[in-house]
Amino acid sequence: MKTLLSTILILIGMFSNAQIPKKEGNIKISPKSSLTITGDTNINSFTCVFNPNLLPSELNIIYKQTADNEFLLKNTKLILASDGFDCGSRAINKDFLSLIKAKQFPTIEIEVRQLKNLKVNNAEAILEITIAGISKTFKTLIHFNESDNNYKGSLELNINDFELSPPSKMFGLIKVKKDIDIDFNLYLDIP
Structure with missing residues (x-):
């Protein structure tokens, strides 16, 4: 899930720097990037951090820019x-x-399908997330700072959308709530 956000940010940076549309590009992901999943129980909260050293070091993407400043993307799948x-x-x-x-699904997949520049330092991304073999499409807003190649965003997911059953502890006294937040803070090297 975290890498999904990373991919989105990478792609936005690449396109925001482009004066002339390209057909293909390589983006490097810095290990100082972070991806977290935050959730709540009925008594506490939890945060799970993805190991940035497990992110792919580079993505080679293919894209097409449309007349209305949208980018249609291929080869953007992150497998976490x-x-x-x-x-x-x-x-x-x-x-x-x-x-x-x-155990049944050892990876989470995030694929950025489309990007649209909205205004300076902001873009909307359409992405597909696959968790536990279930794929869903989402829109999210990405904020970027070109001077330090930083891309940030957040996405709220409902675990029921992926047919996941939240664990409960102490005979059901402690239950995980259905909404989780994915926050990403990516640093990308875009040539």
Whole structure:
């Protein structure tokens, strides 16, 4: 999930720097990038951080720019190891991996399908996220700063959309809420 946001940010940066439309481009993802998933239970909250060293170091994408400043994209799929998230403790890690069905589906896939520049330093991305074998399409806003190649955004997901059942603890007294937030803060090297 975190890499999904990274990919979106990378693509936005590449297109915002382009004076002449390109057909293909390479984008490097810095290990100082971060991707987190945050959720709540009925008594507390949790944050799971994706290991940035597990992000792909480079993406080679293909795109086409339309007349209305949209970019249609191919080869943007990020495949993330489900066990690349650290939630702060062994017990929470185990619950998180159980929630996303990591044994059956060891990867999470994020693919950016389309980007549209809205105004200076902002773009809308359409992406497809696959968790536990279920794919869903989402729109999200990305904010970018070209001077430091930083791309940020957030996306709220409902785990029920992916047919995930939140774990409960202590005989149902502690329950995970259905909405989770994916926050990304990416640093991209765009030639």
